[in-house]
Amino acid sequence: MERTLVLLKPDCVQRRLMGEIISRFEAKGLNIVGMKMMHVTPDLAKQHYAEHVEKPFYPSLESFITSAPIVALAIDGIEVIRVMRDLLGATNGCNAAPGTIRGDFSNSRQMNLVHASDGPEAAARELHLYFGTGDLCDFDHVTEEFMRAADE
Structure with missing residues (x-):
């Protein structure tokens, strides 16, 4: 089981x-x-x-990410980092395959709806930025x- 950070960005x-x-995340299993709506500060x-x-x-990126609330999600799953990035599609919505989130809803590189951590180290660092001790709810x-066979 892996854990990752996902941000539903201001455009989303x-x-x-x-x-x-x-x-779509829930349907995938x-x-x-963890989930919270918040404003991203410049810091x-x-x-x-x-x-x-x-x-x-960077200035336009900061202006965008701080322009409206975001929703921060902590998500668990088997190979969740790779699975999430596959669900999202290419960073530029114009290049994302149909059926992916960006392929279906985005046609921009910056306003591409969702951020997801790109590896285990980034996920750990980013989760710590958005969620504190006691913010996550682990449960069965x-x-x-x-959702999957017992030996998977």
């Missing part, structure tokens, strides 16, 4: 696609163990996107035995 919230996108944006702060596009899902 403003376009009222939160429920549609969360339902992924487990939401949090700088921490989250630390590797991009000095790049020329009664549907687990119907």
